[in-house]
Amino acid sequence: xxxxxxxxxxxxxxxxxxxxxxxxxxxxxxxxxxxxxxxxxxxxxxxxxxxxxxxxxxxxxxxxxxxxxxxxxxxxxxxxxxxxxxxxxxxxxxxxxxxxxxxxxxxxxxxxxxxxxxxxxxxxxxxxxxxxxxxxxxxxxxxxxxxxxxxxxxxxxxxxxxxxxxxxxxxxxxxxxxxxxxxxxxxxxxxxxxxxxxxxxxxxxxxxxxxxxxxxxxxxxxxxxxxxxxxxxxxxxxxxxxxxxxxxxxxxxxxxxxxxxxxxxxxxxxxxxxxxxxxxxxxxxxxxxxxx
Amino acid sequence: xxxxxxxxxxxxxxxxxxxxxxxxxxxxxxxxxxxxxxxxxxxxxxxxxxxxxxxxxxxxxxxxxxxxxxxxxxxxxxxxxxxxxxxxxxxxxxxxxxxxxxxxxxxxxxxxxxxxxxxxxxxxxxxxxxxxxxxxxxxxxxxxxxxxxxxxxxxxxxxxxxxxxxxxxxxxxxxxxxxxxxxxxxxxxxxxxxxxxxxxxxxxxxxxxxxxxxxxxxxxxxxxxxxxxxxxxxxxxxxxxxxxxxxxxxxxxxxxxxxxxxxxxxxxxxxxxxxxxxxxxxxxxxxxxxxxxxxxxxxxxxxxxxxxxxxxxxxxxxxxxxxxxxx
Ligand SMILES: Nc1ncnc2c1ncn2[C@@H]1O[C@H](COP(=O)(O)OP(=O)(O)OP(=O)(O)O)[C@@H](O)[C@H]1O
Ligand SMILES: [Mg+2]
Numbered sequence: 001x002x003x004x005x006x007x008x009x010x011x012x013x014x015x016x017x018x019x020x021x022x023x024x025x026x027x028x029x030x031x032x033x034x035x036x037x038x039x040x041x042x043x044x045x046x047x048x049x050x051x052x053x054x055x056x057x058x059x060x061x062x063x064x065x066x067x068x069x070x071x072x073x074x075x076x077x078x079x080x081x082x083x084x085x086x087x088x089x090x091x092x093x094x095x096x097x098x099x100x101x102x103x104x105x106x107x108x109x110x111x112x113x114x115x116x117x118x119x120x121x122x123x124x125x126x127x128x129x130x131x132x133x134x135x136x137x138x139x140x141x142x143x144x145x146x147x148x149x150x151x152x153x154x155x156x157x158x159x160x161x162x163x164x165x166x167x168x169x170x171x172x173x174x175x176x177x178x179x180x181x182x183x184x185x186x187x188x189x190x191x192x193x194x195x196x197x198x199x200x201x202x203x204x205x206x207x208x209x210x211x212x213x214x215x216x217x218x219x220x221x222x223x224x225x226x227x228x229x230x231x232x233x234x235x236x237x238x239x240x241x242x243x244x245x246x247x248x249x250x251x252x253x254x255x256x257x258x259x260x261x262x263x264x265x266x267x268x269x270x271x272x273x274x275x276x277x278x279x280x281x282x283x284x285x286x287x288x289x290x291x292x
Numbered sequence: 293x294x295x296x297x298x299x300x301x302x303x304x305x306x307x308x309x310x311x312x313x314x315x316x317x318x319x320x321x322x323x324x325x326x327x328x329x330x331x332x333x334x335x336x337x338x339x340x341x342x343x344x345x346x347x348x349x350x351x352x353x354x355x356x357x358x359x360x361x362x363x364x365x366x367x368x369x370x371x372x373x374x375x376x377x378x379x380x381x382x383x384x385x386x387x388x389x390x391x392x393x394x395x396x397x398x399x400x401x402x403x404x405x406x407x408x409x410x411x412x413x414x415x416x417x418x419x420x421x422x423x424x425x426x427x428x429x430x431x432x433x434x435x436x437x438x439x440x441x442x443x444x445x446x447x448x449x450x451x452x453x454x455x456x457x458x459x460x461x462x463x464x465x466x467x468x469x470x471x472x473x474x475x476x477x478x479x480x481x482x483x484x485x486x487x488x489x490x491x492x493x494x495x496x497x498x499x500x501x502x503x504x505x506x507x508x509x510x511x512x513x514x515x516x517x518x519x520x521x522x523x524x525x526x527x528x529x530x531x532x533x534x535x536x537x538x539x540x541x542x543x544x545x546x547x548x549x550x551x552x553x554x555x556x557x558x559x560x561x562x563x564x565x566x567x568x569x570x571x572x573x574x575x576x577x578x579x580x581x582x583x584x585x586x587x588x589x590x591x592x593x594x595x596x597x598x599x600x601x602x603x604x605x606x607x608x609x610x611x612x613x614x615x616x617x618x619x
Contacts (some may be wrong), residue, residue: 012406020394094390101353102407103378282357
C-alpha cells in the first residue's frame with residue numbers, strides 16, 4: 001500500500017515535471033534550454049581539446065573524454081535541477097509547503113520530478129553522442145555496444161544520481177536561492193574525482209582512494225565499457241599501463257561496486273535528507289522566502 | 293479515536309531566535325498555549341498582527357515544530373506522527389498567490405487531489421462542483437498565471453477543500469477579497485460543515501464581523517497568549533455587564549483624555565471627515581460615568597450630535613482584551 005502511494009506520487013510528480021519543463025507552448029525555448037545548452041558545454045570542451053592537441057580526435061582518449069562529458073550532463077542537470085525545483089516551488093510558485101504537508105513522501109515527489117529531468121536530459125545526451133560519433137569520430141559503434149551492461153549501468157546510475165539529488169534537495173530546504181554553490185561544489189567533486197574527462201589515474205594517490213568510493217566513478221566506467229568497449233580495452237593497456245585505473249575490475253564486479261556504493265550513498269542521502277528536513281521544520285524554512 | 297478533540301495543545305510554545313545575535317531579539321510567538329477544539333467546530337482565532345496566529349496554524353499543519361509543549365491533531369502528535377496528521381488535514385493561507393502558473397486551474401487542483409489519493413474521477417467532479425460554487429467555472433482551463441489575485445485565492449481555498457480533509461486550517465482565507473468573494477467562501481465553509489458535521493474548520497481572521505458571523509467559538513490571542521476563548525455570544529456577554537456607549541460629536545480637540553477617564557474600560561474613536569464628526573465609543577464599568585464624559589465633551593466646546601447605549605460587539609471584547617483595535 002505504501003509502495004503504491006509512493007509510485008502514485010512519483011507518477012504525479014513526473015506529470016507535473018513534464019508539464020513544467022516541456023512547456024511546449026514554446027518548443028524553441030524548450031529545445032534551446034534542454035538540448036542546445038547542455039550540448040554546447042561538451043562542444044566547448046571539444047574545442048579546447050582540439051586547440052591543445054592540434055585537432056587530433058582520432059584516439060581512444062578523445063572518445064573517453066567526449067563520452068564522459070556527455071554523460072556528465074545527467075549529473076549536472078539532475079543535481080542542479082533538484083535544487084531549482086525546490087527553490088522554485090518555494091519562492092516562485094509558493095507551493096512547496098502545500099506539497100510538503102500533503103500525505104506523500106517528499107522524496108518520492110523529488111524522484112518523480114527528477115525522472116523527468118533525466119528523460120529530457122537523455123535527449124541531449126543522445127544527440128551529443130550522435131554528433132560525436134558522426135562528426136568527430138567518437139568510437140561508439142552500435143554493433144559493439146554491450147547492451148546488457150548498458151541497461152544495468154544506466155538503471156543503477158540513474159538511481160544513484162537521483163539519490164544524490166535527494167540529499168541535495170534536503171540541503172536546499174536550508175539554503176537560499178542565491179547560495180546554490182553547494183551543488184556546484186558537489187557536481188565539481190564528481191567532475192574532477194570520478195573520471196569524467198580525465199582518468200582517475202591523473203589524480204594523486206590520496207584523491208584516487210576517494211574516487212574509488214564514489215559511485216559515479218564506477219558508473220562512468222561501466223557506461224564507457226558498454227558504449228565503447230574497444231576504446232576502453234585500448235586505454236586499459238597503453239604501453240602496458242592501465243590509464244583508466246579500473247580495467248583490472250571485471251564488468252560484473254564493476255556493476256557490483258556500483259550497486260554497493262549506490263546503496264551506501266542511498267543510506268547517506270536519506271540520512272542527510274531526514275536531518276535537513278528536521279532542521280527545516282524546526283527553523284520554519286519550508287515556506288521561507290529569501291529577502292534580497 | 294473518535295472522541296479525540298480535533299486539536300489539542302498543551303503549553304504549546306514557539307520561540308524564534310534572531311538569525312544573527314545583533315539583529316533583533318528573541319520572539320516568543322506562542323507562549324504556553326492550551327487549546328482544545330472539538331470535532332465539528334468552526335473555530336476562529338482572532339488577534340492583531342504578530343499575535344502568533346499563523347505560527348499556531350503552521351505548527352498544527354506540520355510545517356513548523358514547537359519549541360516546547362505539545363500539539364495534537366486528531367489525537368496525533370504533530371511532532372512525531374506528522375505523516376498520519378497529514379492524511380487528515382489541509383491548510384490554505386490567504387493573501388498568498390501560490391500555484392503552478394503553467395498549469396491550468398483544473399490541473400493544479402487535480403494534481404493536489406492526486407497527492408491525497410483521491411480517485412481521479414471523484415476529484416474532477418468535485419473540482420467542477422467547487423469551481424461552479426466559487427464562480428470560477430469559466431477559468432477552469434485558464435493557466436493559473438493568468439488569474440487575478442482574488443481568483444487565485446479562491447482556487448487555493450478550493451485546493452484545501454478538494455482533498456476532503458477532516459480538519460482544515462484556513463489562515464485568513466478572505467484576506468483582501470471583495471465582499472462577494474468573501475461571502476462565497478464563508479457560505480461554502482458553513483455549508484461544508486453542515487454537510488459534514490464531524491469535520492472541523494480552524495480559521496484565523498482579521499475581520500471581527502466574519503468571526504462573529506461564522507465561528508462557534510473564538511480564541512482571542514495577543515503576544516502569543518490566549519486571552520479569552522469562548523463563543524461569540526458568551527464573549528460579548530462578558531462586556532455586556534459593562535455599558536457600551538457611542539457618541540457622535542463635533543470638533544473634539546483632545547481625545548487622549550478619555551483613554552484614562554475614570555470608569556472607562558476601553559475607548560476608541562474614528563473620524564468621519566465628511567460630516568466633520570468624531571465617533572466615540574466607550575466601554576464603561578457602569579452608567580455612573582456617563583455624565584462626566586458628556587460634560588468633558590461639552591467642556592471642549594464640542595456639540596453632541598447623537599448619544600446611544602449600544603449592544604457590545606466582538607470588537608468591544610477584543611479591544612477590552614487586547615487593549616487596542618485591529619486596524
Ligand atoms: N520564521 C520566523 N522567524 C522569526 N520570527 C518569526 C518567524 N515567523 C514568525 N515570527 C514572529 O512571530 C510572531 C508571530 O508571527 P505570526 O506570523 O504567527 O503572527 P500572526 O498572528 O499570523 O500575524 P498577522 O496577523 O500579521 O498574520 C511575530 O512577531 C513574527 O515576527
Ligand atoms: Mg498571519
